[in-house]
Amino acid sequence: MSHKSYQRALNEALRQEMQRDPNVVLIGIDIAAGYSSAAADAPDDGVGGGILGATAGLIQEFGAARVIETPISESAIMGMCAGAACTGLRPVGELMFADFLGVCFDQIFNQAAKLRYMFGGKAQVPMVIRTTVGAGVNAAAQHSQMLHSIFTHIPGLKVVLPSGAYDAKGLLISAIRDDDPVIFMEHKGLYEQAEEVPDEPYSIPFGEANLLTEGDDVTVIAFSKMVQVSLAASRSLAQEGLAVELIDPRTTSPLDEDTILESAKKTGRVVIVDEGHPRCSMATDVAALIASKAFHALRAPIELVTAPHTPVPFAPTLEQAYLPNANTVAAAVRRVAHDR
């Protein structure tokens, strides 16, 4: 057990699964960046592993047959992953920014997500798409979107949003071992987040929410980086005597409805925090779940804390204004706590 960053936890998960199962291969742009066979004898100097660094050192250990560099063609990467998965490999495709998954919707929505269904269960597609989501790093509107809701909408896909280093490793291992296509969304603002992460491999089941704090006053349901933001808010609210129960669903598909409903029924007061846009989103989805299945337990209107319905601004001050933060979350918790 030691203190590890989110980035290192992801790297460790990939390495350990590649050691365990020779069918696990990586496919993506620049995932071996900086590495050349001429430098093969040089000691690992931290070069390589793409701009995300999550694949650092893997080409050296597993070679170019398992760490496969591609041209900049998103649809080729995803089509290759789906085909390889159908024929027995366990590919982990990497697309640096979820924003570009739009280029390969057919491969993901129509092929990967549908093949098991179309072939009556005779085909399976054990592939993982690793990608980054989220704003806050001044990467502008085309590299900052929080697109988990779109993928959650599609049956046949599993959608995973690790909110910390421990979850990142255990959920990525589960994703690789899963027999269905998994969209694995890493938040750019979490790569430096560090906590205790076991050295050994471990897997966290999908559809099992994490309870970060227990409390009787207000239920907060948050996704991805908003979990860390809400955790900061709940600590300051504890000083005011407000006990927040903070739930991180970990996966939006499948969704741990039981944990959400159980907590909503206990507190009767709910805040949902999501960095995605507000329309047709995880925030509205969870709100509808609670309103339809725990309506009589509610003691105040459900509060949604989301980004606005605009593209992510590039100007740093506007980008910060766009994002929910600990203050806006705390204000929403106070509103529902003091409603009547």
Add this chain to the structure above:
Amino acid sequence: MEEGTLVAWHVAEGAEVAAGEQILEIETAKIANAVEATHAGILRRRLAMAGQSYPCGALLGVIADANVPDEQIAAFVAERAQAKRQVGAQSNTPVPQMLAVRGRQIRFLHQGAGGGLPVLLIHGFAGDLNNWLFVQPSLSEKRSTYAVDLPGHGGSSKDLNDINSLNDVAELLVAFLDQLGIEKVHLVAHSLGGAVALALARKYDKRVASLVLLSPAGLGISPVPEFIEGLIAARSRRDMTSVLKMLLAHEGQVSRDMVNDMLKFKRLDGAEPALRKFAGFLREENRSAAQALQDISAPVHVIWGAHDRVVPRGTNELPNGIRLSVLEGVGHMPHIERNSQVVELIETTLVQGPDAAGRQEGAPAA
């Protein structure tokens, strides 16, 4: 586990406290728990504040007789603060180490030093060395103590190749002791660990100075299947919470972190198969208490919670000469639920040897 949070004081500054009286509530990664007064006297200082966290071993308050002058207490507090600063950045919290024993990694936590024979602490089913968090520091004041992670548990290797019985587990612990150069030890063991300790003592009688067995398996009573099978099956927070409630007399003491830690252990590759294998070892263990103890010449002291629902003592009789302490209001985890009393009971065995005159039923509860 390196720190805990003070939840509340139960006693006002200036109030008189009895030894064993619950004086404050702390919450750690393991459990929310009352801390008992180690000595009788007046609670002269409350140094820790509710809601704050403190490292293990921090000075939380001062109990002294009424006639101790205030200046002396102030000097004591200042001295402790000084000592803390000198230790400085290199925190004095001992950290677990790894040792390769017969090709597998064994994790252990060594604490203390001194002239006494060393103590080996052996945890129970699905436990780990952190289970001894509340008793190991006190036991380490006069001797070395080694809390070990059994194979398949905690930070030790999870694979159990070549380990096919409790005797094999005991052999591995003997190899562990050999490697540390330890000839003779006191064994302090809990639950499943009790059955391991008994197996070790039966084969290596001369190497065991004494056995203190807390709520032990291996003395004619098997752990209930609802607990063993329930724990193996539980993968969700909800299921795990209801299983872990069986461990404690006061179910409310099962904390979120206690559940999370158990889930984290079970998620490790190999942990669940290891637990299944250990469950099999336990099923095969069918000696009566008399059979279990007959080849053991070291003094044996059994400590049992009166409300143990995992290895319920019932009306089980122990052979003559075996000391028995039954703790009222305690479940399956005496070393967590009633830590300071358990330390005292263990010390009586380690220091003086057991009461050879016969068994003691129903030691007074705090």
